[in-house]
Amino acid sequence: MELEFMDIQVERDCFLIQGSGIFTPGIHLVSGRVGSGKTTLAMIAAGLGMPDRGVVRRQGIGSVMLSMQFPEQHLTGSTLESEIASWRLDPDPVLALAGLSGRGKDDPFSLSRGELKRLHLACIFSRPFDLLILDEPFSALDCRGKMTTADQIGSIRAGITIIFTHENQHLPRVDYLWEIREGALVFLGSVPEALVGWKNKPAVLAELHKRGVYPKNLSTADILEAACRTHD
Amino acid sequence: MQDARLRLLTVIILSVASFLSVAGAVAAFFWWMIFTPGIRTITKSPFALFFLGFTGSVSALLWFSGGDGISYLVRMAVILLLAFYAYSGRAPGEFLDLSVWLFGRKLGFDIGLAAEMSLQGMDILSDEIRRIRVAFQLKSIKFGFRSIIPAAGLLIHSQFARAEEQADLLAVRGYRGGGMVCPGFTRAKGDLSAFLSAILPLILAIMPVGDIFILLQ
Numbered sequence: 001m002e003l004e005f006m007d008i009q010v011e012r013d014c015f016l017i018q019g020s021g022i023f024t025p026g027i028h029l030v031s032g033r034v035g036s037g038k039t040t041l042a043m044i045a046a047g048l049g050m051p052d053r054g055v056v057r058r059q060g061i062g063s064v065m066l067s068m069q070f071p072e073q074h075l076t077g078s079t080l081e082s083e084i085a086s087w088r089l090d091p092d093p094v095l096a097l098a099g100l101s102g103r104g105k106d107d108p109f110s111l112s113r114g115e116l117k118r119l120h121l122a123c124i125f126s127r128p129f130d131l132l133i134l135d136e137p138f139s140a141l142d143c144r145g146k147m148t149t150a151d152q153i154g155s156i157r158a159g160i161t162i163i164f165t166h167e168n169q170h171l172p173r174v175d176y177l178w179e180i181r182e183g184a185l186v187f188l189g190s191v192p193e194a195l196v197g198w199k200n201k202p203a204v205l206a207e208l209h210k211r212g213v214y215p216k217n218l219s220t221a222d223i224l225e226a227a228c229r230t231h232d
Numbered sequence: 233m234q235d236a237r238l239r240l241l242t243v244i245i246l247s248v249a250s251f252l253s254v255a256g257a258v259a260a261f262f263w264w265m266i267f268t269p270g271i272r273t274i275t276k277s278p279f280a281l282f283f284l285g286f287t288g289s290v291s292a293l294l295w296f297s298g299g300d301g302i303s304y305l306v307r308m309a310v311i312l313l314l315a316f317y318a319y320s321g322r323a324p325g326e327f328l329d330l331s332v333w334l335f336g337r338k339l340g341f342d343i344g345l346a347a348e349m350s351l352q353g354m355d356i357l358s359d360e361i362r363r364i365r366v367a368f369q370l371k372s373i374k375f376g377f378r379s380i381i382p383a384a385g386l387l388i389h390s391q392f393a394r395a396e397e398q399a400d401l402l403a404v405r406g407y408r409g410g411g412m413v414c415p416g417f418t419r420a421k422g423d424l425s426a427f428l429s430a431i432l433p434l435i436l437a438i439m440p441v442g443d444i445f446i447l448l449q
Contacts, residue, residue, distance in 0.1 A: 046370075048366060048369075065370060066370060068366075072390075073363050073366075073367060074367050074370070074371075075367065075386055076364070076367050076368055076371065076373065076379075076382055076383070076386070077382060078382055078385050078386075082382075086371055086373065087371060088371075109389050109393065
């Protein structure tokens, strides 16, 4: 099972994004600044957008899901129950997972964006997908929500998961690291080896880098462990 | 046609001509063919085919029930083509300029602002429809007749929410009615000739074609 970008390029006025690479099973983190083209790449990866040049090849991938940045963009139901049912899921466990038990009859628009994001992610994580693309999964969430989401992503074991984000505080454990640098998608390699070459790394990692310390992965626990690590 | 004032006046004249008679509508269609980007004005609007199809259906119903469906189809289709031309040719802020130029900084500003917000809402509506289709696609739900009610509910809800946000924003910025705008208009070389040519369909619509030939003799 793999997704391959073969010399893809998208150009819109002053904006250009290009890249090549193969996404294999595991969790991939694609890091990039705001406006660097993450959503464009996410749409292309999901088959909802086409590159101006190049080819996107999918091999052995059946089910595909794109989680868009804004949770209201996924709404098709007029109550929380009907929204969850539209994902072909049983409402009660999903509501419990989202921390919204007993609110099945509520209007989705009566929720805050953070609550809606929790509900949307609960729906996403309740079903397995061959290719799961998460565009800014931490947006609209508070610190606790981000940490829970990072744990949930980190526990995905099957298929290809690609996270497109500019988040640099609460991240999940990932297998592979990518970075968007000046309009180009760059594969940095497997984690933790890839952390050395991460150009726009989070401030905490940059600080650890100065001390010559590298965490085993990107979760809060891994970073804490690295920060508290004593040299032999 | 770059001058918004001439464009509006032209569209009004041609719409009246089309509404009054089939001859006026046919002449207005020829004007549309000559002076506008033609078919490209339709492809720019996602609603164009829907409205043209709807007009076609109403015309067919009229025809089957013994009414003059053909006349209705010709006249309404040309009016729609002119409306799509006016819609596709507009630039942001143009209606505000035009309205202030016509009605002044109090009433004109309010009407212009409402028109600009409505037009912006139509653009957003197109994006929302596209977004809802993607949501249905991602959930592997066929976007069909059964989707209309939930989709319409979402659209209405999001439009109300946006209207509320815009109202709050205007209030925060101190809007109490009226405002300062210095309208500016640019005129292209062919604008005046296009406008003057639009008078011919109106003459054709008002005067029976036979009378025109008598006058010519």
